[in-house]
Amino acid sequence: DVKVTQSSRYLVKRTGEKVFLECVQDMDHENMFWYRQDPGLGLRLIYFSYDVKMKEKGDIPEGYSVSREKKERFSLILESASTNQTSMYLCASSLRQGAYEQYFGPGTRLTVT
Amino acid sequence: LAKTTQPISMDSYEGQEVNITCSHNNIATNDYITWYQQFPSQGPRFIIQGYKTKVTNEVASLFIPADRKSSTLSLPRVSLSDTAVYYCLVGDGRGAGTYKYIFGTGTRLKVLA
Numbered sequence: 050d051v052k053v054t055q056s057s058r059y060l061v062k063r064t065g066e067k068v069f070l071e072c073v074q075d076m077d078h079e080n081m082f083w084y085r086q087d088p089g090l091g092l093r094l095i096y097f098s099y100d101v102k103m104k105e106k107g108d109i110p111e112g113y114s115v116s117r118e119k120k121e122r123f124s125l126i127l128e129s130a131s132t133n134q135t136s137m138y139l140c141a142s143s144l145r146q147g148a149y150e151q152y153f154g155p156g157t158r159l160t161v162t
Numbered sequence: 163l164a165k166t167t168q169p170i171s172m173d174s175y176e177g178q179e180v181n182i183t184c185s186h187n188n189i190a191t192n193d194y195i196t197w198y199q200q201f202p203s204q205g206p207r208f209i210i211q212g213y214k215t216k217v218t219n220e221v222a223s224l225f226i227p228a229d230r231k232s233s234t235l236s237l238p239r240v241s242l243s244d245t246a247v248y249y250c251l252v253g254d255g256r257g258a259g260t261y262k263y264i265f266g267t268g269t270r271l272k273v274l275a
């Protein structure tokens with residue numbers, strides 16, 4: 050069974066703080082993704098990575114950066130958190146590129162006050 | 163750029179077959195179409211994927227017409243535990259720039275006793 054874990058289920062941060070969201074997968078998948086999910090807006094892709102040290106911007110990369118130093122780990126960084134980044138953040142991994150089956154973590158609900 | 167359209171919500175009774183259609187124009191010609199189920203406060207869970215015609219697994223069937231401009235997820239004999247939001251995922255690898263992952267807007271299925 051593919052397992053994708055995220056470092057926190059709930060996180061509360063203050064405006065201006067630097068925030069790290071960690072994601073780890075145990076299936077040796079090449080591709081990893083970060084999404085945010087907001088009511089009425091569905092799932093929106095922030096960044097994805099198809100290899101170590103490689104990254105591609107998704108639909109809404111502004112205000113975020115990512116890091117992939119090891120194959121199994123993909124980190125999302127909010128350099129200076131803002132209230133409009135309050136959201137559910139979901140990490141996923143996939144064996145192949147394209148709209149191939151993705152395995153999601155449980156999500157991190159981030160609140161920025 | 164590819165776009166997707168799904169019904170916002172559907173109601174069904176236990177034991178009935180439910181069909182949820184995702185319309186998607188201009189998707190990548192050589193890529194899969196995948197479907198996901200999401201319960202509240204959880205990450206989406208992969209259900210089924212297909213490339214063309216019909217695919218069936220232990221939980222669902224997926225019908226994709228030859229023009230690939232839509233796909234229909236079929237859930238046989240739904241139960242109360244199938245109450246969830248269902249998303250399609252397609253890709254758009256055409257044109258310059260990076261590959262685009264496009265999630266549908268989601269269909270909220272409510273199964274009634």
